[in-house]
Amino acid sequence: MTTKPVIRLRNSMTRKTEDFTPIDENDVRMYLCGPTVYDRAHLGNARNVIMFDVLFRLLRHVYGQDHVTYVRNFTDVDDKINARAAETGRSISDITEETIGWYLEDMAALGNLEPTHMPRATQYIPEMIAMIEDLIAKGHAYAAEGHVLFDVRSYEEYGKLSGRSVDDMIAGARVEVAPYKRDPMDFVLWKPSGDDLPGWDSPWGRGRPGWHIECSAMSYALLGESFDIHGGGNDLMFPHHENEVAQSCCAHPKGDFARIWMHNEMLLVEGKKMSKSLGNFFTVRDLLDQGVPGEVIRFVFLSTHYGKPMDWTQKKADEAEKTLLTWKHIVDQERDLVTREFTANTPPKEIVEALADDLNTSLALTRTGQLAKQAKASGGAKCVELAEALHFLGFEHDKDWSVSYGYSLEKTLGQPVNLEDYETVLFNEWKTAKKSKDFSKVDELKAMLVAAGVEIRMNQDGVTLEFSKDFDPSKLEALK
Incomplete structure (x- = not known):
């Protein structure tokens, strides 16, 4: 019997690197927080997609392709989307459909496999409402002025993921102060919608979900109350992931929610934080189009x-x-x-x-x-x-x-180009030139190789040639 390799992963919750033991080897489950679909994915958005794609490939290799479930969501109801619709005069559905198409095209261009499931938040509104009702019934949430808020003080382990106490968070964080909140750190599960905004009927009136409840409801629906791995950028650790932990563990106290949390670090561009004001902000599509x-x-x-x-x-x-x-x-x-x-x-x-x-x-x-x-x-x-x-x-x-x-290795020669042949020729000419002191032939060969887009490294031990992006094999014909 082939022994499975031991996979070790850094767990953000415990701050330790741990041996990975799945809850069920026949159904290894992981969830990655996906994009809010109102614009092109910027370069930093791609990092955790590539990271989780590699993990997906590894887990499928170890446990079998049919035994790994990978969920990555689309947030298609959000105030940023509403603002983009108001700004452009386009419908929300047009914006989200177009952006989802862009995202899938761009991520595929980076070599990423598609996840097992790609749920959209708007497809799981009933599940969100049911979870919110359950949290109210269990004393972890309350309705106020058309809103429903999670009572952070009702969950004793709030802050465990980010490693901060609630009081420290209040002192150091910018939080929305609203008269209907019992505590400044309480966060929105449901909020009212006017006629000009997307909304769904609920026990608290017409409204729409808060951001955090979306992932908890979708992960529960597709992966259950306990699953193996949850991931995202480290900028999501607080408040998004911290709030996911709180509401999910309170709604399903017998479950573990996610056993292992994985967070990737951020992206810099030429040593600086990516910023439109610095002129170093790129979308994935920007680079592909370049x-x-x-x-x-x-x-x-x-x-x-x-x-x-x-x-x-x-x-x-x-x-x-x-x-x-x-x-x-x-x-x-x-x-x-x-x-x-x-x-x-x-x-x-x-x-x-x-x-x-x-x-x-x-x-x-x-x-x-x-x-x-x-x-x-x-x-x-x-x-x-x-x-x-x-x-x-x-x-x-x-x-x-x-x-x-922009080129093919068989572009005009009809067969793959073997640079080793040219390495041998150049090195032999160089050895001959050392004896005769006439390097004109060597210089001629080097000039022709460079003109063909070949990079040259020479020393007394030998010659190494490498293709560059400007390689044109037709220009090597004269050397044959």
């Missing part, structure tokens, strides 16, 4: 552990593109063999082990690079292993990269 391939974006994100701040830089993107091109070419060395023996479900053990160590994607990429060197040197089965590793990490081994990168 010609940055989705797989390059994914590679840059994976190069930093999710628990550390990630700095997006042009230099990292350029290096990622170069590395991916090199790895792709190495796989192409044995294209027929790879096509014949690729399985899509046998990732190299060392890659699985890296990801099982709290999603150490940086280590997984390092090990993929080591595997690429072995595959370049020996070819054969190692190229198949490299293809399996790329696929497991979300990089399609057989994708037509000419679409993403």
Whole structure:
């Protein structure tokens, strides 16, 4: 019997890295807070999607594709959406439908699998109303002036996730002070809607849900009162996730809600916080439209552990593109063999082990690079292993990269370009030139390679050539 790898994950609730033991190995369940759909997803929004996609792939590999349930929601009722509708004169449904389509297209471009379920908040209004009624009946919520509020003081463990006491939160947080609140920290479960706003009939009048109750109701409906993993950006830890814990544990006191909480750190751009005022604010679509391939974006994100701040830089993107091109070419060395023996479900053990160590994607990429060197040197089965590793990490081994990168390795030559042949030629010419002191032929060869978009590194031990994004194989014809 094959032994399952031990997966260890950092639990934000306990602040410890723990062995992951699912509640039910036949139904491993996880929930990720999805977007509020009123605009394009910015670059930072993609980080936890990629993080959870890697986790989804790992769990499916370990427990089986049919034994993992992944839920990521859409918040399609929210004041930001209402404001966008008022600002543009467009209907709310048009805005949310368009934005959901954008989001799915952009996340797919980054190599992410679609979750098992993608519920919309508006589809679960009855479940939200039922949960709110239950919280009132249990003494954890109260109605006031058309609103329903959660009584934070009724839940003794409030603040456990974020590690702060209620009194500290009141002192340090900006909270809405309203006359109908019993306590400044009490948060809205339901609020009234005028005729100009979306609304649903409820025991408290026509209204709409507060933000926090949405995820609690949807996760309960799709995953039950106890599930394995809940995630999101660390900016959601308070108040959103803290409030989810409180209302869910009070509504279902016999359950655990989420056993493990995972939070990714934030994104920087060229060393600074992303901000429209600084001119460094990008949506995912901005980069894709600028010609940055989705797989390059994914590679840059994976190069930093999710628990550390990630700095997006042009230099990292350029290096990622170069590395991916090199790895792709190495796989192409044995294209027929790879096509014949690729399985899509046998990732190299060392890659699985890296990801099982709290999603150490940086280590997984390092090990993929080591595997690429072995595959370049020996070819054969190692190229198949490299293809399996790329696929497991979300990089399609057989994708037509000419679409993403503007060229094909077989563009005009009719067969894959083998840069090793040119490395040998250049190195031999260089050794001859050292004896004759005539480097004109070497300089000519180097100039032609550079003109073809090949990057050159030379030293006394040898020559290394790498493709750049401007590679044009037709310009190598003169060297043949």
